[in-house]
Structure formats: C-alpha cells, structure tokens
Amino acid sequence: MFQRWLDNLLSHPDATFILLGVAALLLATYLWSATEIRRSHERHMQRIRDTLYISTGLLGLLTIWEQRKYEATAQEHHELLQAMQACKTASCLSPQLQDQIRDCVKNEDAARLALMGKALERECTALSDELSRNTYSLHWGRVIWAILRPAAEPAALAATALLIGNLFYTKRIASTSVDSWDNLLPWFQAISLMLTILYGYLLWSSPKRGTSGALVKWLSLLIALCSLLHLIGLAAAPYALALQLILFVSGFGLTGSRSRSERPYAGHAEIDENSSYSSMATPGNEAAVEDTHSPVTPRRSVSASD
Incomplete structure (x- = not known):
C-alpha cells in the first residue's frame, strides 16, 4: 500500500513541494505541541506555588493553635477562619482536604482541626517535593520524555491521514455499497x-498519576492493543x-467518581465521634463522653448537654 502511494507521489510533478509541505506541517504541529506542553507545565508549577503560599499560612496558625491546646483569642479565631477560607481557593489541594476545610469552617473543634492540619501538612509536603523535582532536578529519562511527548500530535495526525488515505484511495470505500456483511468489514476496521489512534494519542500525550489515572492508562492501553487482532x-x-x-x-463504571457521602475522608471527625460514643457509652463512662468536646466550641457543648 505505502509503496504504491510513494510511487504515485514521486511521479507527481510537484512531489518535492508536497513532501516539503507535509514535513513543514508536521514540524509546525510538533513545535506547537511542545510550546503548549511547556506552558501547561509552567501554569501547573505556578498553581503549586500559589497553593503552597496560601497553605503555609494556615499551617502556621494551626501549629500555634496546637501548641496552645486550641485556646485562642477572638482575633486569632478570626485569622484562622480567614486562612481556611483562603485555602478553599487553592487549586492543587485534593477534594478530600477541601471537604475537611469546609467542615472545619462550619464547626471548629479540636479533633477536626487536628485531622485537617495533618492532612494539609502531608499534601503540602508532597507538593513541595513535586516542585523541587521539577525545578532543580532534570533526569535523563525526563529529558528524553520532554522530546518525545510533543511528537504525539504529529504522529496522530500522520496516522489519521494514512488511515483516511487507505480507506478512500486504496480500498475505494466511498464507492462501495454496504448491502452485505463483507462490505461492512472495512468500515469496522x-x-x-x-x-x-485516539486512545494511543491519549496514552502518549496525557499521562496521569494516581490510582484512577493508572486505571485510565491501562484501559487506554487495552483498547489500543485490541487493534492487534x-x-x-x-x-x-x-x-x-x-x-x-x-x-x-466499562470505563465509565470503573473510573467514575463516587459521591461525597460514599467516600468520607480518612479520619473523618464524625466517624471518629460515633465510634468513640459507641465505645465509651457504657455505665460509668458518661463523664468521659462529655470530655470529648473541645473547649473552643461552646455551641457544640451546649447542644450535647441539651
């Protein structure tokens, strides 16, 4: 097939200009893809910096509150609320941590603040490590990947052009009727x-991290490998x-996100409180149950006594 194409192309009087035009188009696509990837990477790094800048303020306040046993003045309470509201706009924080921050804004007891502080510290450490890796270290594999990744667009473009040319030039599929099963086979193919081509492009150009990202990559790889048949x-x-x-x-069911009620974050305060009540609500432990409430949440203590 390709030999016939090449012979017909070389016999064309303007073959040189056609080849130069195709090469220029593929090169322009590669340069555009490389530029967009670089800009996307820079925007992602800037979002990480902004998230760390916002989150470190809240981490500092939480550290002070922890040292003071979560006893603070009204002004410090107001500053903590402002810091938590600011963290709700941090784009690189996980949805689970954002849920914890919203819960702490609504109800500031010591248990929720402690859990949220630990989760925020873990995510800030991970973001700081990612920023350091992308800023100060440049491994050999990363250099090779930086060269190969922008080639996904021109490769997909060339593969699509070859597929369309094979259909309409070699097999004459446009002039073939579909009144029989044999005539449908080229369309299926x-x-x-x-x-x-689509899922190979996604697998090549859009690598994802995490469990759900790995599942998406495996599904894309299996879909692409089915073409070996x-x-x-x-x-x-x-x-x-x-x-x-x-x-x-099947990808819709395997990669769909669960609702918020079906995926409570680890260490959810309400789950811990329910488990502590069930384990402590025994004869002689009523005083221990009352002591579980934090002194910084008088409205919750009043409601519990009511």
Missing part, C-alpha cells in the same frame, strides 16, 4: 483503527471493534 485479517475487524467498545463502556 476503519472505526477500530480510529479508536486505536487486525493482523489476523479483515474478518477479525468486528471482534476487535466489539472488544474496544466493551472496554470503552
């Missing part, structure tokens, strides 16, 4: 290969497409 022949096209569609549909 074309759709399957287009899905392979085309090596058997054109008769395997429906089976390859069916497997890809099954994996595609």
Whole structure:
C-alpha cells in the first residue's frame, strides 16, 4: 500500500513541494505541541506555588493553635477562619482536604482541626517535593520524555491521514455499497483503527498519576492493543471493534467518581465521634463522653448537654 502511494507521489510533478509541505506541517504541529506542553507545565508549577503560599499560612496558625491546646483569642479565631477560607481557593489541594476545610469552617473543634492540619501538612509536603523535582532536578529519562511527548500530535495526525488515505484511495470505500456483511468489514476496521489512534494519542500525550489515572492508562492501553487482532485479517475487524467498545463502556463504571457521602475522608471527625460514643457509652463512662468536646466550641457543648 505505502509503496504504491510513494510511487504515485514521486511521479507527481510537484512531489518535492508536497513532501516539503507535509514535513513543514508536521514540524509546525510538533513545535506547537511542545510550546503548549511547556506552558501547561509552567501554569501547573505556578498553581503549586500559589497553593503552597496560601497553605503555609494556615499551617502556621494551626501549629500555634496546637501548641496552645486550641485556646485562642477572638482575633486569632478570626485569622484562622480567614486562612481556611483562603485555602478553599487553592487549586492543587485534593477534594478530600477541601471537604475537611469546609467542615472545619462550619464547626471548629479540636479533633477536626487536628485531622485537617495533618492532612494539609502531608499534601503540602508532597507538593513541595513535586516542585523541587521539577525545578532543580532534570533526569535523563525526563529529558528524553520532554522530546518525545510533543511528537504525539504529529504522529496522530500522520496516522489519521494514512488511515483516511487507505480507506478512500486504496480500498475505494466511498464507492462501495454496504448491502452485505463483507462490505461492512472495512468500515469496522476503519472505526477500530480510529479508536486505536485516539486512545494511543491519549496514552502518549496525557499521562496521569494516581490510582484512577493508572486505571485510565491501562484501559487506554487495552483498547489500543485490541487493534492487534487486525493482523489476523479483515474478518477479525468486528471482534476487535466489539472488544474496544466493551472496554470503552466499562470505563465509565470503573473510573467514575463516587459521591461525597460514599467516600468520607480518612479520619473523618464524625466517624471518629460515633465510634468513640459507641465505645465509651457504657455505665460509668458518661463523664468521659462529655470530655470529648473541645473547649473552643461552646455551641457544640451546649447542644450535647441539651
């Protein structure tokens, strides 16, 4: 197929200009992709810096509150509220931590503040490590990846052009009727290969981290590998497409996020309080239950006594 294309192209009087135009288009696509990746990386690093700048203020206040056994003046209480409200705008903090911050804004007891402070310290440490790795260290593998990653766009563009050319130039699919099963097989193969190009591009250009990101990458890899069935022949096209569609549909159920009520964060204060009440609500332990409330939340102590 490609040999026939190359022979026809070289026999064209303007073959040199066509080849130069294609090379210029692919090079321009590569340069545009590299520029966008660099800008996206810089924006991500700036979001990390902004998040650390906002979060360190809250961490400092929480450290002072912890040293004072969570006893503070009205002015310090107001400063803590302002710092927590500011952290709600930090874009790099996880949704679970944002939920903890919102809970602490609504109800500031010592247990919630302590849990939120530990979670905030962990995430700030992780963000600081990521910022240091991307700022001060440049590994050999990262250099190679920085060169190869922008090539995803021109590679996908070239593969799509070759697929369309194969359909409309070699197989004459536009002039073929679809009144029989054999005539549908090239269409099945074309759709399957287009899905392979799409998910191969996503796998190449958009690496994700974390558990859900790893699952997305595995699903994309399996969808792309299903195209190997085309090596058997054109008769395997429906089976390859069916497997890809099954994996595609199953991805909605496997990677969907659960609702907030179904995924309470680790160390949720309400869960800890319920477990402490169930374990302490025994004869002779009533005083211990009353002592679990923090002195900085008088409204919760009053409601408990009521």
